[in-house]
Amino acid sequence: MYVTLSNPSHDQPEHDFANCSAIAKIQSQALPKRLLVAGQHLFHEGDEAHHVYEVRSGLLRLTRVLENGSRQVIAFALPGDVVGFPYGDLHHTDCDVLVDGEVIAYARRALESGSSDPVLHKRLLCAALNEITAMQDHFMMLARKSAPEKVASFLMVMAERTGTFNGQHVRFELPMKRSDIADFLGLTIETVCRAITRLRKSGVIALEDAQTVVVLDHYRLADATLSD
Amino acid sequence: MYVTLSNPSHDQPEHDFANCSAIAKIQSQALPKRLLVAGQHLFHEGDEAHHVYEVRSGLLRLTRVLENGSRQVIAFALPGDVVGFPYGDLHHTDCDVLVDGEVIAYARRALESGSSDPVLHKRLLCAALNEITAMQDHFMMLARKSAPEKVASFLMVMAERTGTFNGQHVRFELPMKRSDIADFLGLTIETVCRAITRLRKSGVIALEDAQTVVVLDHYRLADATLSD
C-alpha cells in the first residue's frame, strides 16, 4: 500500500506525535486559526514563507507550474497534514483551497527553532520528516505503477483518509476535478476516467455521481493497486 | 531546470546555510567521520535511525524495494547532501556506497532538538527542508517529462554538481550503472541507453567510455531538458 498524499497514515511509529498532538490541541484555543473558502489561495509560489499551516478541516491543493505552463499537483492536503514548508525564505508551491476548511498558522520560527515551544517544534519537525517519506512513497507510484494501479492507489488513500463507513460500504468524495487527479498522478484526464470506468464496470467501486465513490470490493481495490 | 538529486544547487537562498557550513567545518575535526567503500551499506530500510549523515565525498545510492521486488532509486547523494532522515525511529530506505568516500555522522538528536548545538540543528533542518523541495522537483520530472527530457535533465544535474571544466568542455563521470539511472528516472535501461545514444549521435555529448561524459553543447543539452 502506498501513501500518496502529503502526510501518511502509515503503520509506522511517528515519534511521540500522538502525544504532541494532544498538547497542541489544548493550546489551539489560543492559536491563530484561519478560515478558508474554496478558490482562495493560502500562498503562492515565491511568496515569503512566514508560516507553516496545519490543516484542521477542508482540502488544500499544492501545485507547481513548469516553464512551459503545464501544472503539476504536488499533493492534496487533508486534515492532519502540514503544508508550507519553506525553501529558503520562500514558498515553493502554490496552495489553494478545494474544500472550505480551517488551518492553524504557526510562525516559521516555531519550525526552525525549538527554543520557545519545544513540543510544537518537534511536532512540526515530525511533519516535515514524514513529508519526506510520503513523497518517497509517491515516487514509487509515479515511477513504477501503471495507470490503473495509480488510480486505484489514489482511491485507496482517499477512501482510507476521508471515507465513511455506513455499515455496508466505504463512501468518499473526490472534491478535486479529474484534471487534478491526472496532474497528481502524472496521467491524462482521459486515462484517469478510463481507469475509474473500468473499476466501476468490474464492480470494484460504484459512482453515485462523478465526485462520490462507493467502495464495493475493498479487497479487489487493494489488489488493483499492486503491480502484477 | 530541474534539480533531481537529493540536495539542490538551486539559485534560491538557503537560509544562512553557507554560514552554518563554515562553522560546521571548523567543528568537523572533532566529528565522527566515517570512511565508506563501494558496495558497503550505510544503513538498511527498517534499521533504527541513530544518525543522519552528511556526505563529504563519494557517492551514495538511496533505494527502496516494492512488494513485488522491483527497486526504486530514490536519490543519489553527492557531497553536501544529507541522508538518513528518519521516519519515526527507522530508516525508510536502503543506502549503499557507489563511490568510496566519507560521511559525517550526526546523532539524530542533533536534528530533533536544537538545545545542544543550535547552529548544527538549523543546518540539518535546512537540509531536510531542501530535501522536500528537491523531491518536489523530482516529481515534476517523473510525472511530466518525456524519457529524453528526463535523461538530459539527469545529465545536466550530474554535470553541474560533479563536472570539471578543462578549458574546453565539462566532463563528468556516471559512477552508477544504467539500471540505476533507469530506476531513478522511472524508465527502462534500454530507454536510457537510447536517449544517451541520441544525444551522442546528435553531437550534444560525447562518451569517452560508458561512464565518462563530455558535454559538447551545453546549450542544446539544457534545451533537451525542456518540454518544448
Next chain:
DNA sequence: CGCGCTTTTGAGATAACTCAATACAGGTGG
C-alpha cells in the same frame, strides 16, 4: 582465451496519449 556482466542496438507489442465527439450537470435568462 573465454566467461560474466554491462551496455548498446533492433524489432515488435502495448500502454498511454492525442484529438474528436458525445454525455452530463449546474447555473442563467427567457
Next chain:
DNA sequence: CCACCTGTATTGAGTTATCTCAAAAGCGCG
C-alpha cells in the same frame, strides 16, 4: 419551468512513446 450554455466528465478511434524480448557488442578479469 424549461431551454440554453458552459464547464466537466466520459467514451471512441487512431497514433506514438516507451516497454519487452532478443541478440550483439564491449569490457574487465581469472
